[in-house]
Amino acid sequence: xxxxxxxxxxxxxxxxxxxxxxxxxxxxxxxxxxxxxxxxxxxxxxxxxxxxxxxxxxxxxxxxxxxxxxxxxxxxxxxxxxxxxxxxxxxxxxxxxxxxxxxxxxxxxxxxxxxxxxxxxxxxxxxxxxxxxxxxxxxxxxxxxxxxxxxxxxxxxxxxxxxxxxxxxxxxxxxxxxxxxxxxxxxxxxxxxxxxxxxxxxxxxxxxxxxxxxxxxxxxxxxxxxxxxxxxxxxxxxxxxxxxxxxxxxxx
Amino acid sequence: xxxxxxxxxxxxxxxxxxxxxxxxxxxxxxxxxxxxxxxxxxxxxxxxxxxxxxxxxxxxxxxxxxxxxxxxxxxxxxxxxxxxxxxxxxxxxxxxxxxxxxxxxxxxxxxxxxxxxxxxxxxxxxxxxxxxxxxxxxxxxxxxxxxxxxxxxxxxxxxxxxxxxxxxxxxxxxxxxxxxxxxxxxxxxxxxxxxxxxxxxxxxxxxxxxxxxxxxxxxxxxxxxxxxxxxxxxxxxxxxxxxxxxxxxxxx
DNA sequence: AGTGTTTATCGTCAGGAAGACGACTATGAT
DNA sequence: ATCATAGTCGTCTTCCTGACGATAAACACT
Numbered sequence: 001x002x003x004x005x006x007x008x009x010x011x012x013x014x015x016x017x018x019x020x021x022x023x024x025x026x027x028x029x030x031x032x033x034x035x036x037x038x039x040x041x042x043x044x045x046x047x048x049x050x051x052x053x054x055x056x057x058x059x060x061x062x063x064x065x066x067x068x069x070x071x072x073x074x075x076x077x078x079x080x081x082x083x084x085x086x087x088x089x090x091x092x093x094x095x096x097x098x099x100x101x102x103x104x105x106x107x108x109x110x111x112x113x114x115x116x117x118x119x120x121x122x123x124x125x126x127x128x129x130x131x132x133x134x135x136x137x138x139x140x141x142x143x144x145x146x147x148x149x150x151x152x153x154x155x156x157x158x159x160x161x162x163x164x165x166x167x168x169x170x171x172x173x174x175x176x177x178x179x180x181x182x183x184x185x186x187x188x189x190x191x192x193x194x195x196x197x198x199x200x201x202x203x204x205x206x207x208x209x210x211x212x213x214x215x216x217x218x219x220x221x222x223x224x225x226x227x228x229x230x231x232x233x234x235x236x237x238x239x240x241x242x243x244x245x246x247x248x249x250x251x252x
Numbered sequence: 253x254x255x256x257x258x259x260x261x262x263x264x265x266x267x268x269x270x271x272x273x274x275x276x277x278x279x280x281x282x283x284x285x286x287x288x289x290x291x292x293x294x295x296x297x298x299x300x301x302x303x304x305x306x307x308x309x310x311x312x313x314x315x316x317x318x319x320x321x322x323x324x325x326x327x328x329x330x331x332x333x334x335x336x337x338x339x340x341x342x343x344x345x346x347x348x349x350x351x352x353x354x355x356x357x358x359x360x361x362x363x364x365x366x367x368x369x370x371x372x373x374x375x376x377x378x379x380x381x382x383x384x385x386x387x388x389x390x391x392x393x394x395x396x397x398x399x400x401x402x403x404x405x406x407x408x409x410x411x412x413x414x415x416x417x418x419x420x421x422x423x424x425x426x427x428x429x430x431x432x433x434x435x436x437x438x439x440x441x442x443x444x445x446x447x448x449x450x451x452x453x454x455x456x457x458x459x460x461x462x463x464x465x466x467x468x469x470x471x472x473x474x475x476x477x478x479x480x481x482x483x484x485x486x487x488x489x490x491x492x493x494x495x496x497x498x499x500x501x502x503x504x
Numbered sequence: 505a506g507t508g509t510t511t512a513t514c515g516t517c518a519g520g521a522a523g524a525c526g527a528c529t530a531t532g533a534t
Numbered sequence: 535a536t537c538a539t540a541g542t543c544g545t546c547t548t549c550c551t552g553a554c555g556a557t558a559a560a561c562a563c564t
Contacts, residue, residue, distance in 0.1 A: 008301040009301070009303065010263065010264070011263045011302075012260045012262070013260075013263045013345070049259070050261075050345070050356075051261065052261035053347050055347060056343065056346075088342055091340065093302070093358065094307050095305050095306065095307060104308070104358070185511095185512085186512080187511065203511080203512075204514080204553090205551070205552065205553085208514090208551090209551085211513095224559095226560070227511075228509090228560080228561075229510040229511025229559080229560060230559040230561095231512080231560065232511075232513090245551095246498075248550095248552095437540095439540065454524075454525085455541075456541090456542075456543080456544090457522065457523065459541075459543090460542095460543090478531070478532085479539095480532075480539050482530040482539080482540050482542085483530065483531065483541080484540075485541085500521095500523095502523095
């Protein structure tokens with residue numbers, strides 16, 4: 001039976017990106033300002049159309065590189081090479097999510113260390129890192145006193161889903177190291193957990209947990225650095241990707 | 253700026269279903285035989301095109317009802333009403349996954365109790381419950397001596413992802429009850445875990461764990477039934493959806 | 505030099521949960 | 535009556551966690 005184009009309705013397929021990082025003790029997401037209707041001038045998640053010959057992951061990696069300069073490393077890549085972690089998040093396909101046409105968006109979640117400055121088409125004023133609480137609050141006013149408009153489309157929902165994925169996934173995987181540079185201290189890793197979960201963790205118990213889990217952290221031998229206080233050992237992420245038993249997220 | 257159809261390539265969007273159940277102590281998935289090319293005559297996961305005015309979840313629920321007669325209950329629905337659990341799994345969009353055209357498939361995972369007999373377009377010979385190991389083994393021979401062909405398209409990968417999702421999700425959620433009828437015993441629930449994980453669990457420790465987790469199981473008062481041996485208390489799924497601490501999957 | 509501050513790291517202790525199993529109970533089958 | 539089968543209750547040991555005391559090694563002052 002030959003291919004019959006009338007047998008199915010055509011869709012546009014996009015990828016949207018939830019790019020998370022930790023800056024100044026807060027979990028932040030990359031937002032870009034929309035230059036055109038609909039939602040012109042509003043903040044949105046970065047994203048774009050999937051090209052005709054492109055895999056979904058390729059499209060997400062391409063958009064990520066275009067927006068941040070980060071190259072995603074394949075989850076298969078063993079060692080932490082300071083590229084961003086990239087994984088598929090979920091797909092959003094409400095018929096009315098884009099008023100122009102039928103668009104199905106395959107959202108991806110990317111986790112990056114703090115380093116990069118955002119750039120959207122070379123124009124820095126149209127891209128920024130914003131604390132996720134700020135992007136998710138509906139109505140009210142941001143830190144700068146400017147009234148906060150909700151994200152465009154269903155991007156608030158996508159962002160919330162991405163944040164929730166990140167929060168739960170660092171419990172039982174070594175994913176939190178994706179927020180850290182190649183070499184990092186136990187304290188830096190702890191501050192990642194604290195920022196992502198929005199809680200305070202006991203430094204001693206945290207240290208015991210992460211250093212006691214085999215394969216999670218490997219000391220780089222080369223040892224100290226500073227962040228104030230006593231020098232700390234430097235580690236890099238070990239081969240272990242699953243954390244068993246998991247790191248427990250405190251209640252309440 | 254008006255909508256410009258030439259700005260993006262058109263895609264076909266489908267939903268594919270990983271429908272799992274537990275029968276005769278084995279984790280089984282619903283497979284349908286393809287009636288047309290490509291992969292004519294091969295087994296595949298049930299699925300179909302998303303309609304122009306349909307949400308992705310609606311499309312998955314519709315396909316599920318068409319193939320099994322099961323109606324999915326919304327995850328928001330509180331009580332276990334013997335409908336199937338349905339959730340989005342992942343999206344597959346390799347440019348070459350369908351030789352005819354560019355198809356993006358949003359796979360969904362459904363978990364159902366044992367009861368229903370499969371029916372695909374009214375023809376029972378074109379649909380069956382098959383143990384997932386049998387569907388996933390490449391080459392070799394099935395229980396009936398018939399040579400086993402791999403599933404059509406990338407459905408082996410989708411099935412494997414769905415099985416893995418189910419295996420990990422019953423660890424920390426009450427999802428295993430979706431494999432049980434409305435009322436069930438602790439032993440029946442344990443046999444679900446054993447079938448999904450492919451391990452043996454200690455009946456005493458399992459009983460202590462599930463009855464000791466508040467909100468997980470509620471006794472129906474009406475109490476006994478038989479499955480051989482001493483009568484057991486009947487329970488139904490409680491309101492708790494998260495299992496903390498999780499049920500531990502035995503190693504090795 | 506001495507003192508205070510900050511962060512890192514090691515240790516101790518009590519409570520909770522899980523694995524291993526023993527023991528007892530209530531059915532149906534022989 | 536005896537056995538086989540499942541369900542349910544306890545016990546004991548071990549491991550992990552949370553709470554928290556104590557020490558160590560840097561820097562910023564005075």
